[in-house]
Amino acid sequence: MDTAVQTFDPTPEPAPRPAANAPQLRTLLLTDLVDSTTLVERLGDTPASELFRAHDRLVLQLQQQWHGRLIDRSDGLLLLFERPIDGLGFALDYVRGLAALGEERGLLLRARAGLHVGEVLTWRNSDEAVRIGAKPLEVEGLAKPIAARLMAMARPGQILLSAVAEPLAHRAARELGERGQHLAWKSWGRWRFKGVPEPQQVFEVGEPGIAPLRVPPNTPKAWRDIPLWRRPAALAAEVALLVGGALGVWFLAAPEPAIAFNQRDWVVVGDLRNLTGQGALDDSLEQAFRISLEQSRYVNVLSDLKARDTLQRMQRPEGTVLDRAVASEIALRDGARAVILPTVAEVGGRVRVSAEVIDPRTQTTVYSQSADGDGAASTLESIDEVTAALREKLGEALASIEKDSVPLPQVATKNLDALRAYALGQKAYAQVQFKEALGFYRQATALDPQFALAWLGQTRAQASAVNAEAALDPLGKAQALRDHLAPREALYLDAWAADLLEPAQALTKWKELASLYPDYWPAQANASMHLMAQNRFRDALLLAQRSTSPYNELAALSYDTIGRVKLGLDDYRGAGTAFETALARGVGSSLRRAAATEAAQRNFARADQMLAKAAKDDLYSYFDRVSIGLDRGQWQGATAQAAIAMTLASREEGGFPARLFRLPAAVADWSAGDADKALQGSRATVAAALDALSQPIDANAADDAALGLMASIFALRLGDREPAERVLAMLQAKPVLLGAPTVAELTQVARAEMLGTAGKPKEAIRLLEPLLTGHEQYQTRVSLMRAYAAAGENQRAVEQSLWLQRHRGLAYMELGCAQCQQALNVVEGNLSMLRAAELLKSAGHEVESRRQLARFDAVWPPQSLPDYLRVRRGSLLSPASN
Template identity: 65%
Template sequence: MNEMTHRPSIEAPQLRTLLLTDLCDSTTLVERIGDVQAATLFRDHDRLVLDLQQRWRGRLIDRSDGLLLLFERPIDGLGFALDYVRELREMGDARRLELRARAGLHVGEVLTWRNSDEAVQVGAKPLEVEGLAKPMAARLMSMARPGQILLSAVAEPLAHRAARELGERGQHLLWKSHGRWRFKGVPDGQQIYEVGEPGIAPLRMPPNTPKAWRDLPLWRRPAALAAEVAIIAGIGVGVWFATRPAPAIAFNQRDWVVVADLRNLTGQSVLDDSLEQAFRISLEQSRYVNVLSDLKARDTLTRMQLKPDTILDRAIASEIALRDGARAVILPTVAEVGGKVRVSAEIIDPHSQTTVLSEAADGSDLSSALESIDTVTARLREKLGETVKTIERDSKPLPQVTTANLDALRAYALAQELYAKRDYAQALELYTQATDLDPNFALSWIGQMRSHYSQADAPAGVAALRRAQALKSRLAPREAMYLDAWIARFDEPARAADKWLNLAKLYPDYDAAQSNAAIWMYQDNRFNEAIQFATASLVPNNVSAAIDYDSLGRAQLALGDLAAASTSFDKAVNGGYDSALRRRAMVDASQRKFADAWKHLAKVPLDDRHGYLERTSIAIDEGKLDLARQYASAGLQMAKKQGGFDSRAFLLPIAVAEWRSGDEQAALEHVRSAAEQSLTVLRAGDGKTPDAQDDAEVALAAALIALRLGDGGVADRVEAQLSEYDTLTTAPSVAEFRAVVAAQKLRLAGKPQDAIKQLLPHLDGRERYQTRVALHQAYRDAGDERGAQVHAEWLQAHRGLAYVELECGNCLQALNIMDSHITPPKA
């Protein structure tokens, strides 16, 4: 009875966080450095433990080669473990010793009791801890590799959710799942996780031990695998499965990934934007993996009611992935480890936010970072299921396809952001800065070309395009095809559309390919195909959807689907593409809803010269001819002030306004001037100027109007000069307008039947509006009233096409609208 009164009382079970650590190879260490140095080392070690205990509110239960500590919360235990592993490593580095610890963290119920003072005096611990949670934490610790912190499935979600309490370091932690494991004496399998800091955590699968082993399904166990291999070998199949890398996430070809913001732990700010952009470029070379654009991710942040500059960390990027249907998140990191620059990346399952794959590559200095990125992305692509053969085929080294100058790469990255926001002027400055730093930076020359064209500066755009063309070997395959398609516009106009089609088919998720294919189909009056490509580009991940809605609306308006066109243009405007307001006005005007059309045009800025094209045309449509002349004159003056192609094209709307008002002489003066100016530009550039095709169309349009006004000399001069440019005249629109001009000459020469024969081959469903006008006039002159009526009715039924047809930048819009008032002959 007296003995029982001295037994310690056991407290009720309590839920606690247990951390067990072990100093790796401690015995060997003592033998190596001797007792005296070891005593000094362990004294410093004890001071470190005491400091960390106080910092993380831990209670030390036991200590020998390892530690057993209790914590109230898992995040405190994790904070202790992270600091302990890192500072122990630094302690060893200072002594030129390798000091590594392994750690296991678990949350569970424990039983505790206090030993009597007498027992403590003779060597007992003040507090005893027992319970199943203790051996569980011990199993985790014992299976960990040196420097590795392993967590149980109970501890991981609790610590992961609270990681933000660790401050900025918490955002940089690496989390990885190691699958299910079985432990000796524990009946059920357990999910095991690893957490650590970049450059410190091994992020490797723990080895199997007699007390802990992977819980593999039956078909993956050695005996079963041997049988399966025998069967596969016997039937002669499975080679593809044996060589194809098995992704650790359910990833399929053309699935999307979200690239989180680069975690730059080097302190070198030049790497922030440059390496993140390089990582994207390297990954985007894949035809297997699709990368969500940064602008789309920022747009999703807005929908999440977060600031656009919110850091895309593991949690935020995972939520974006779930919202936008991306299959995985990739978290890139650059750190300085042991005097080397380490680039690493994790593939994260957005549903659980756990790391399922990780890769890293070390380089000697900052200049090696691009090569390391290539290594890392290639490994990631392979593990996601892409074959080595396609990786090698579709990829070029980053220093070649970008630049080795990190400052130039950073300027390019910032320019890309500005271009996506349609700040073309500022983007151009940064693209130029990038090529000033590295004149061989081909991608940045392409950026300059796009910026110039977005600001309607074709000559400067072509100059940048030619610089990129000279550096084509420094482009990745996709960008090289993109460049070829642009070059074809000037060197092979007849093949330009096919170039965009091929790019769109080869890279079906490349927004630029689908968008440009839609625009080129629309320019060639291939409206059904334009709708196909514009629709294909309207995926949730497209940040330029507003422009594609505008392209879709144009094709729908040309085909007479006015309700659909209205919806598309409204979506374009709501998406921030204000140019679609002009096309929205066309929809109403084509139905003679002029009051509604003017309301839309009222929203077009008065300093936008292109808005005066529609103002002129709608005024002609309404019969407000004085107003039409005023608008045409105002637009022309603005175009002359700006200079360039528009100063020639805008001569045609004012010519039509003058003609319609009865001043045929003034109209002739304008069309003669337009033809002569365009021909002069073509002669100066030998038919290869930036606006060559558009200038050829202006000259032919001027010849067409001049013929109808009784002046055949303009047509003769235009035809004589254009015949010298074989490449230019093969462009579909130029070839068709030449046929229309030739047919009008035949009709005016009293040969309407020959004119009809000249035009009929062009009735292929994508003919120009003026082709139908010429056919109506030829049938009328031939006395075929039925034929004339068919084409007159067609013209009235296609007023949407009259407005939206794109030849020479809508330079014939006013003439088309005037001709849409042609009435069928009376029966």
């Protein structure tokens, strides 16, 4: 078939079209099932209908998997996608799926496919038009016929891409997993499409052994754009004779295979230097050279579009010549293995075509090849000769270049040394070595004071080291250089500014950036972190998984995020696997999170082994050391660990960590039986948080507000209302902080606890129940259990207790107030067993009460209990009163 979709409108006078929406950039995929009419004739109507129903199920499954929108269908499909890689994933799976359907029935099922990215206009047809056969959504624009031409010229089983779609899909191919690393990519040169004024570059992609990987045939609507000097029949015959002779010589004296090296490495082809004075040949010769070189089994040639993108990041003007120096820098930035510089010159009355293979690090020539001919007509043969030799020799040439295919970060700076320092900073940051990363970022700004992203790197390093106050100065310098940034990087800067200065807007900023640039991994990763902080784990998981792309230089951190998310979902096996991956990639902090995963399953010996490997001066490992000690009833050990943490945190006097670790220390004192000391600790925590919030700028404002609220909730349970009253009054004067979801939720919990202490549990319940959204804070459930119990709703209180017992992963992982509440979560989870036993006994459920008490005794043996818990437990052993 010549077109993917054929429609027929039975109405003689169709209604006017509705107004179209503004043009949108979309990926279009058109497919055509080969010989579908013959297939129906061969099978008969009933078997054919069964086959097409199976086909429809396949399409629906792939449409959902790859997030496609089906616009039209008959024997072919027209689909829209947000991203080219999704359209390619659909096409590859569709080709495979058709083959599988055919094998089940003894048939050969194949489709043609064309993929293009361009602007389209869309509009919805009226309900009346749809009822009489019109499509719900219409799509038009030049992008549609281009995709149709690509599809129509494809061979059966072939997927053809436009020059716009190819580099975008190629760059994201590793998102397809292992399969994406083995795809074959071919360039079939320039083509002319009927009705399209400009020639179009056509590419093929497919899986070896499945895709044809052959040049498409000319059709009435698409034909190869061959330069004039290649068209004469005499020249064609002459070339045929030359090729025939050359092949005979080649087979008689075939060279040994080139030394092997990693296939499909990347090379940058510099601009062809035409020294013949015949400028009209420039484009044709350069295109002929690239097309011929792209047939190499060793290399991929970096596309023109990708090279132009890199030039923009180098802050070079459009049209900059890709000479030895410029092309070498592009290769270093994009991780290409070598540079190839072609030249055409007139030497001794003959036309010489030559090419140099260059090491981009040293800009030295490691190999060269040339061929001479008579006159301009000889250049094509010479190009073929040179590129054929290169294709054989590239293995040897590139093996002599030190392998270094890791691309430098794709950011804007003129100074290559500054970029190298920035790259080292990124590597250290990915391994959670924030101090080392900060040093490299500072070196980058010393080399290039206008390097805005290196200033922002300093901000990130300081903020990640929980030193947000020190992050503000480099943030201001980065903001002053905002005009130096590309649009995407400028939005990245804005999102970080919101993180530190407008926390209530931060998630919105990150999600907007992630939506605008789906392949921009920092946006995906940071949006995931913010969603995780709000306990929106399933949403966070999707974004974190996207940002583990091999193209993400910080992918290791995303595996750590996946582990934390899975722990929050109580998926212990998934969490452990993710943390193992993060550790293998150098994320040392994943060790303590892996220990928490084991502790959540009460595998304390394994957790101890992991924490023993953590550095003793790793401050944040003490969250877990304290919590795990309390979890297993080692009261004195937990208080000792809390004291060490306080000593380490006090090194930064007045810093956020010094405030943060006061709360777990107070919880440890309370658990050990010293309620007075615990109350003093909670009051001191509130005072420190309020003092920080009273400063003109508090870069940790949202966390300080959450810390103050959590400490005041703890104080309320210890019988003191005054800290909560102070915190709530402060937040009334800072309403912007109430826009932060965690702060808003904990504010309601604090108010509910105050109502509980005032003897108004039903009012407390009315405040708390709407907070049960599926991503509520652990302490919200604790407060609701307490309110139900105070209101005499024992069954509901027991249900909350059981929920708390089931979600130990959440208790350990939840960020809340920068994880300050971890110890309180763990202790309250264990105490909920004792509370359930008390509630069940008071309701006359003796058997269930004894079961809960047995669970409590298994967690905290009776002989280890402090006096206040021993008394509560003892009351359960007395006969029930009537």
